[in-house]
Amino acid sequence: MDKILEVKNLKISFRTQGGTLKAVRDISFDLERGKTLAIVGESGSGKSVTSKAVLGILAGNSITEGGEIIYDGRDLLKISEEEMCTIRGNRISMIFQDPLSSLNPIVKIGQQITEAMLLKNKGNRKSARKDFNTTLALLKNSMIAALGLDKKNEITEMCSTFDKFNIEGIKLENSYNNSVSEAEGLVSEIEDLLFMAEKKQKIDYKARFNEIFAGLKMVKDPFMMRDYSSKLSEATSNLKNAVSAYTPAKKNEEFKEFPEILNNALNNLKAVLGEILAAERPNFFRIGYYKLKNPQFDLTSKSVSELNALTLDYLNEDFMFKFIDMEKKGLKYSFDVALAKKKELMPKLYEARDFYKKGEFDKNSADKVATEVASLVENSIDRLELNKDSVAYTFRTTLLTAIEKYFVAIKKNPQEEARFERQSKKRDALIAKGKHVEWKVVPKSVYDLDELKTEITNVVERMIGRYEAYIEAAPTVDFEVRGVEMIDYFKAKASEVVYKVTKRMAKEKAIKLMEEVGIPDPRIRYYQYPFEFSGGMRQRIVIAIALAADPDILICDEPTTALDVTIQAQILELINNLKRERNLSVIFITHDLGVVANMADDIAVMYAGKIVEYGSADDVFYDPRHPYTWALLASMPDLDTKEKLDAIPGTPPNMIYPPVGDAFADRNKYAMQIDFEQQPPKFKVNETHWAATWLLHPNAPKVEPPRIVTDRIERMTKTGGTN
């Protein structure tokens, strides 16, 4: 199980005129890499608030009362806005219900996609520079420590060389990529043009040809042109001649048949471009080094394949073998130091666990032990490890939060007890006097102190488990592999640093994205305004914008709610395909369980700011346990349900005064007395499935789900599907 996002004990309120509204009340869930988690619940249950919290875009009147959102070893609730900016829209993207609200009505679609790219590109380059520098500095120090101070100058020199030639190579590659992207753009533009001529479309052909000629000027990278420049200029002037020979009557007129000579010239140009694109690619990582060492050498005096061969041995023998050797030692050194610290720290972790387990502590001593052991843990992290261990990175905040919660509860419980006592006494006294008392005493909402206390121990226990596994696996770590991964990491970061997206590149990428999300004729659509698109097409555009920066996580908040049913299905399929092809992790929010039947891996059912049932899609569809889930299933339309669908009676509770017991009790015909008095705990159904309902208590009467639900399950079991 590879968790990409962990939400723990999230609590969010809003300040409102009427009081504090508790929108999200202590929810926890994990999102696994490459999986879809559906969050399902009626309007107002806190779904959007949850997703906005992940992106750090809650309204100004929000109060984040507690919890953690762990992504990439960081708690998103605690990082700076600047840091959040590098994540939002970049690594985590979001699409909303109403595509129009995400689009600017007066800006052409293409520009809206490219703007997102250009903007993100700027931020990326900055943060990549930082990552590159920090990691290289760490590696350098580690290499020096591993190899001794007398190697210091040599190592410093090598690291600086590594930095320089990386950047040098990427600069060359960048120019090359610009030309590749131009050439690819031209090929598809020529295809468009030929296609439109064949269909006799009305189009500004002159502008089209001008665009082609302008594009051709941009295919100019010296590595690319070395073997092809005469061929390309010949094809270009051929086309120029053919174009001037072709004089349609009016500028905007429909294409007549293209004369043969024009057709041929276009096809010929396309073929030459194709040849250029298929040619051997220079290895810029190696060439960058060669250029750094031999600045006078004219690289284009050799063909690409000669250069590739020449620079391979040169780089390896002159630099790389030695560097990787030292790098591996540096990595191993850093690993070993961290490992030794981990081993040394284990008794302290056991001590801390026993200390919390024994339970004789006040807030000060509990905090003191936590800070001490947390510092040791932080100190034992191998900063050169590329896969960050989020348990270790967030250990301090997790532990301190658990302690805080416990002590808050200790204070709060007696207050609650006292209130209960007071009110009960008053009520009893009134009744004793023979009065008719209308009001009831609100039951005590006290925390389970034992549970909170155990959680403190559990946090330490989890840390222990993590490090024990780490220590056990230590002998199997392969530094050959780590060394190569590290070099790849540097290459990737360096290319982000100098990867400057030009407008033209952004356009080509935007058109590819439009194609990927299923927009027909993207080259025409690129120049249109949002109002010229249907609702479904607009949502596709919004998805394209969300994907522009290649995010890891896509949050979809009711993305199909505003669309027709047929279009809905297409958008769902699109999201599903994108998820598979891009290995995206998806949080899919909807009020309609039916929507997620075929796409969710896991489902969290939310009601009144809490998750009331959580499980795999099979768990929730085939073995639902919470009456609220039953109600959702009963109100879910499907093709075979002959009976009238059951709308859920009543309305959700007022979240300024959330009910003390199960929030659904008022609308639940299976509710028992205890549902009105006490919050149900999570009852485990199986390893992946739990529900928070008193019906699962061993003493509860046995209740079957409503007929409409059991019938549906039976039908699904027969057909083996949810539809």
Ligand SMILES: Nc1ncnc2c1ncn2[C@@H]1O[C@H](COP(=O)(O)OP(=O)(O)O)[C@@H](O)[C@H]1O
């Ligand atoms: N800015 C805000 N101020 C006050 N209340 C809000 C604000 N945003 C959301 N809420 C309230 O929080 C609760 C959860 O809202 P939301 O997450 O949007 O529900 P949904 O599950 O429909 O997406 C609702 O009661 C809503 O009215």
Ligand SMILES: [Mg+2]
């Ligand atoms: Mg919502």
